[in-house]
Amino acid sequence: MRTNVKKLIFSIGIPLIGGGIVGFITTGAGAYDGMVKPPLSPPGWVFPVVWSILYIMMGIALYLVLISPQSDEVKSLSKRTFASQLIINFLWPVIFFILKTYWAAVVTLGALIILVIITIVDFRKSDKRAALLLVPYLLWCLFALYLNIGVALLN
Secondary structure (H helix, E strand, C coil): CCCCHHHHHHHHHHHHHHHHHHHHHHCCCCCHHHCCCCCCCCCCCHHHHHHHHHHHHHHHHHHHHHCCCCCHHHHHHHHHHHHHHHHHHHHHHHHHHHCCCHHHHHHHHHHHHHHHHHHHHHHHHHCHHHHHHCHHHHHHHHHHHHHHHHHHHHC
């Protein structure tokens, strides 16, 4: 199968650009380095690196769904769940870093995790590789939930 370069760029661009905008908006807003953090907290520079990789993987997963031979109905549902989790993903840093409502951010991350699981299930219907590409994202969100709870308890 030939790669549809426009769809691939679009699919990767959406999460990468959105994440970049949110990262730019929230940079410095939360003073991550000055927070009391739980054990296993990585240094601040790790987050943009990991998120960039995860956004690229999410985009490739979306691309695999878009080019799959599944029905438009199945793809439409997958696109909706992907968009839903991505919106929540982009809202979390605003809630955490700008609003500094750490417990609301915990709830938001819980919702995100549920939506990521639903997205994985939906993507699996179109392409198993797409579902597998989202597993590291789910694991990172679970780790982020641990960190978020730790920050909420310690600050």
